[in-house]
Each structure stands twice: as structure tokens, then as C-alpha cells.
Amino acid sequence: MELIRGLHNFAPRHRGSVVSIGNFDGLHRGHQALIARLRTLAVQHRVPVTVVCFEPMPREFFQGAAAPPRIADLRGKLRDLALFGVERVVVLPFGARLAAMSAQAFVQQVLVDGLGARAVIVGDDFRYGSKRVGDLALLKAIGAVEGFSAEGLGTVELEGERCSSTVLRAALAQPDLDKVERLLDRRYRIVGRVRHGLKLGRQLGMPTANVHLRRPPALAHGVYAVRLAWPGAPEGLPGVASLGVRPTLGLTACLLETHVFDLKPDLYGQEVVVEFHKFLRPQLKFDDLDTLAAQMQADGLAARAHFSQDLIPS
Template sequence: MQLVRGLHNLQTLTQGCVATIGNFDGVHRGHQAILARLRERAIELGVPSCVVIFEPQPREFFTPDSAPVRLTRLREKLELLAAEGVDLVLCLAFNRRLRELSASAFVQQVLVEGLRVRHLEVGDDFRFGCDRLGDFAFLVHAGEAQGFSVEAALTVELDGERVSSSRVRDALHKGELERAERLLGRPFALAGRVLHGQKLARQLGAPTANVQLKRRQPPLRGVFLVSAQAEDGVRYHGVANIGQRPTVAGDGRPHLEVHLLEFAGDLYGRRVTVTFHKKLRDEQRFASLEALKAAIDADVAAARAYWLGQPLD
């Protein structure tokens, strides 16, 4: 899959492409249905498939303090899009210049001159352009004038609810990991590099890998049964705490700390993917480090009992 950052870096697509536009946060089953249709149309027309995304996401630009927490950082999103068979991702910087671009200018500069789009898949509630004046009907009329077709993306329902990023966030916030997995089509996971931490967990008898989150807020909090996979492909069972560690004075930022069962080694500097399988409890403040150690010991014991005899594949 090719990643192009900015329209100015896009080489001419002589045959054009089929495209879709959106945040694709989480690349959930609804997104997967859109991408499957995109692949079909790309094969029919003999052109590459393209996904247009924005960084930051529009709501992060307009209301950064109240924007929804991300399910996937950009790197994770790109990996998921590649796994869905996308040929090209055009990542546009969402800034004041793009915000002020009219709907007609967006169509002309991005879709027609930039991508030479031949077919477009978007939701029927899709809005774009300055003051969100562009909509699905606008695109249909533009396509008729410019020679590309427009189709409304399929809505996917599961267990009586529409699959959406907001519903995935709701499931994760409530610790409903099975529901989140059904909506995503896979278990929820976070990835990051292992950094040096305070080494407090080591002193408490349960050394942890401090996984860099690179996000203001995580979509879930608490203590979880997890599995973790390093870049070499080896997977381990474990237990993880994600949150602000209220018992320990810290920097106020969220942290992901993972204790791996039956592991002895050094993961510093390596990228680790942590998959969340079951919530054990909410994060809580303890009156003393002794009480915290007792809780950690209980969490590790619960993890050993849960993972006993379960395969790592």
C-alpha cells in the first residue's frame, strides 16, 4: 500500500482510481464493508483503490478538547487499511486552508485534478467543504458533470445496532470487550514502543513493560487480561493496567503497563502490540503501596488462572 501525504505529493494517476473519504477510525466492520465494495469496483474498472483521510481528524481540529478519543493512531490505521487490501491512502492535512476550501473546490482539486476519481463511495450523510455545505447530493451532481459515479456506502448493523466508531468507543468505555470485538471484527489492540519507566512495578514484584501510548486519552481504562506480541512475532499472555496510576504520583498522562507471564528479557525500544481480552476491574487508588502490591498480586493470579492451558495462537 502506498501512503501519500498531501495532494502536492500525489503523482498523476493516469487511469484514475476509485475512492472513499472518511476518518476510518478503528477500521471497524462498517468500514470493512466499504473497503470490500471499493476493492470490487477497483477490480471492475481496473484501477487502484484509494482512501482519503485527514490528519488531524476534523473534530480534533475544530474542538480539540472535546473531540472523541481515537481508536487508532495513524500508524495503526494505515496497517489496518493495508490489511484490507487498499492500494493508496491520501492523507490530507486538516488545517485552516483545507477548512476554508469550498465543496466545489474540494471536488475539483482533490477528486478531479488530484485523484482523477472514476467512482466514489461515501456515506449518504457525508458532509464536506467549507461550513460543511457539500453533501451526497452535491457529489452526485458533481459526478454527473465531471464523469465519475457516486454510490452510497453500505450501512452495517450488528446485534440490532449500526456499526460505528462511536459505538466501539462506548463498548470500550464500558469494558464490554466482546461487544467491541464484534463491532471491530477483531479484538481491540493498542501498539507502541516500550520505554523506561519508574521501575516501581519491579519493586512490587511484578515488572511491567511501559508501552508508549502517544495519545491524550485512551479509549479504555482499568486492569485487563491481555496478550502481547513483539516485532519478532512471539506472543505472551499477561495482565495490563491502562490509566493514570492514581496510587502513584505521576505526570497526569495515561500509561499502559503490561506484565507478561512467563517472560524474562528486555523489550526496551521494541514495538509491542497489546490485545485486550477481558476486563478484570476498574483502576483505583489504594491507601498504600502494600495495598497496591496485594491488588497486583491478585491481578497476576487471576491472569495465570485465566490463561492456564490456553494457546497463544
């Protein structure tokens, strides 16, 4: 998959695309339906499947710390888009300049001049341009002049409820991992690169692979039974993970710490995928490290029990 960062990196070879635009946070079933339609159009027009998204997301620019937490960071989003067959992703830096761009200018510079769009498909509630004045009707009107078709994809429902990032975010906050899996059609996962940490887990008998999270994700802080995958073990191995700010240590940065059972792989610098299988308990503050260590061992046993149950024939 090709990544294009910013309008200034458009090249003549990028002209000729079928395009969708949006945040694609979480890549739930609604997003998947949109991309499936995009792939059909790509075959018809014999051009690449292209997605345009924004970094930061517009609500993060306008609302700052009050913006809803992300379901996936950019690294995870790009990985999922590639898995669903997207061939090009345009990441536009969202700042004051882009926020002030008119809807007509946005379509002209991105879809017409930059990508030479043959077809554009968006969610039926998609808005764009300064003050969000651009809508599907305007997109169709410009397309009729510039030579591209435009269509909106209707709402995708699951169990009588709209499948959306808002609904998915609420399920992650509970956390209701069964509902999350239904909305995503897969288990929730976090992608990140393993960095050095305090090595406290090693001192307490449970070494961990640590992923520092610049933005706290939408998933509730707590301890989970997980599978950890990396290039050396792409199928993933079972383990236990703690997501949160480590209140016992008085820290505030969000960290994902994963212990893989019966293995001590050297994962520093490697990209890993943590897949969440079961919520075990919320994040707690302990009086001392001995109590924390005892709870960590108990968490490990609970996670092992979960995966052992998965192996029992029904």
C-alpha cells in the first residue's frame, strides 16, 4: 500500500483513482461496506482503491483534549486499511489551512487535480470544507462538471443499531468485547512498537513488551487476556496485558504492557499487534509492589484459564 502525506506529495501518476474520504476510525462494518463498494468501482474503472483521511482527525483539531478518544491510532488504521485491500492512502495534515479551505477548493485540489477521481463514495452524512458546508449533493454537482461520479453509502445496521465509530467507542469503554467483535467482525487490537520501559515487570517475575501510547485509546483501562503477534510469530501467542497509567507507581502516561506466557522474546523495536480476547479486571491502585506482584500472578492465571477454556471442545 502506498502512503501519500500531504497535498504537496501528489504526483501525475496518482491521477486516476476511485476515492473515499473520512476518518475511518476503527474500520468497523460500516467502513468495510464502503471499502467493498470502492473495490467494486476500482475493478470497473481499472484504477487503484484510494482512501483520504486526516491527521489529526478534525475533531481533535477543533476540540483538543475534549475530543473523543481514538479507536485506533494512525499506525493501526493504515494496517487495517491495507488488510481490506486499500492500495493508496492519502493522509492530509488537518490544521488551520485545511479547516479554512472551501468545499469547492477541497474537491478541486484533492479529488480533481490531485487524484483525478473517476468515482467518489462517502457515507451519506459526510461533510467537508470550511464550516462543513460541503455535502453529497455538492459533490455530485461538481462531479457532473469534472467527470467523476459520486454516491453515498447508506447506514449499515447491526442488531437494529447504527454501526458507527460512536457506537463502537461506547462498547470499548464498557468494555463489551463481544459487541466490539460484532461491530468490527474481528477482535479489537492495538498496533505499536515495543519500547524500553522501567523493566518493573521483569523485576516482579513477569517481563512485558511495552507499547507507549501517545493518545489513550477508547478501550477501558484494565487487564485483559490477549494474544501478541509480531513478525516472528504472526499467528500470535497467548498472554496477559495491562492497559493504563500504572496508578500504583503514580504515573500518568498511558502504556500497554503485555506478558507472553512461557516465552521471553526480545521484541525491542519491533512492531507488535495486541489482540484483546477477554476483560479480566479494571485498573487498580495497590498499596505496595508485593501486592501488585501477587495480583499480576493472579491475572496471569486468569488469562491462562481463559485460553485453556478456548481449547476445550464444545
